[in-house]
Amino acid sequence: MQQRQLIIFVLFITVTYATQINYFDAQAYAQFIPDPITIFANSIQLWINVTDCPPPSCECKVKANVTSDNDIYTVEFLPTKPNIGFANISDLQSNTLYSYTLSCVGTDQTMTRNFRTDYGRPSAPQNITVKLDSKRLTLFWLPPLKPAGPIHNYKLNIDLQLIIDNIPNNQFSYTVIEDYIYGQKHVFFLQACNIDRQKHSDK
Structure with a gap:
């Protein structure tokens, strides 16, 4: 088999x-x-x-x-x-x-x-000067050297008090409403502000 x-x-x-x-x-x-x-x-x-x-x-x-x-x-x-x-x-x-x-x-x-990358914090405004005219102080400035994006607005404090926070981005001077008292000293603090793409303020 x-x-x-x-x-x-x-x-x-x-x-x-x-x-x-x-x-x-x-x-x-x-x-x-x-x-x-x-x-x-x-x-x-x-x-x-x-x-x-x-x-x-x-x-x-x-x-x-x-x-x-x-x-x-x-x-x-x-x-x-x-x-x-x-x-x-x-x-x-x-x-x-x-x-x-x-x-x-x-x-x-x-x-x-x-x-x-998103817009960042701008540098300080340039060439800030203050002039007295008819008892009113006027602040002048130029845009930041490093804007880190389009400037949205400017914000001004005088003697640590907020004076105005919505100065337009194309305005480069501001006149104080109150009359200046001769002999007084003031501290001006001007900020440039951006709004990033997520709608957050960066100043």
Whole structure:
């Protein structure tokens, strides 16, 4: 009787997944962030979303695309949402355009974004002078050397008392209403104010 031998072939297939970058922006991807826009005057928080990049081996980095700053920032992933992460970038200049590139292990895909930082705190008004004319003091000035964005208004204090806080941005003088009493000394404090893109006053 002829015997037949059964031969069994076992085929092992290894399935690999490439990391996919789905999102890279300065707006919080997670819904629980109270203020989703994360661009500020001197810092930016960049948010990412990836798939098929399993923790804890998943690693993503953000590189600054400027010749004077080759810093690389490591993305921190959320403990409860391991596919969502963020990178904090600080010590930036206000109202300045920056470029960043995101890369992750497990893929050749990269994503580049350009961001402009928010308006910042302007420097002091320049060339402040005070003149007396017909018993009235008039303050004169020039715009700040570093406005850090469009000047919204000027604010004037005299002797630590607020006199006016809504001098228009195109006005460069202010006349005090009360008559000046000869011999008195006064301290003038003039501020330039900005309103950032999140509607916060910065002065």
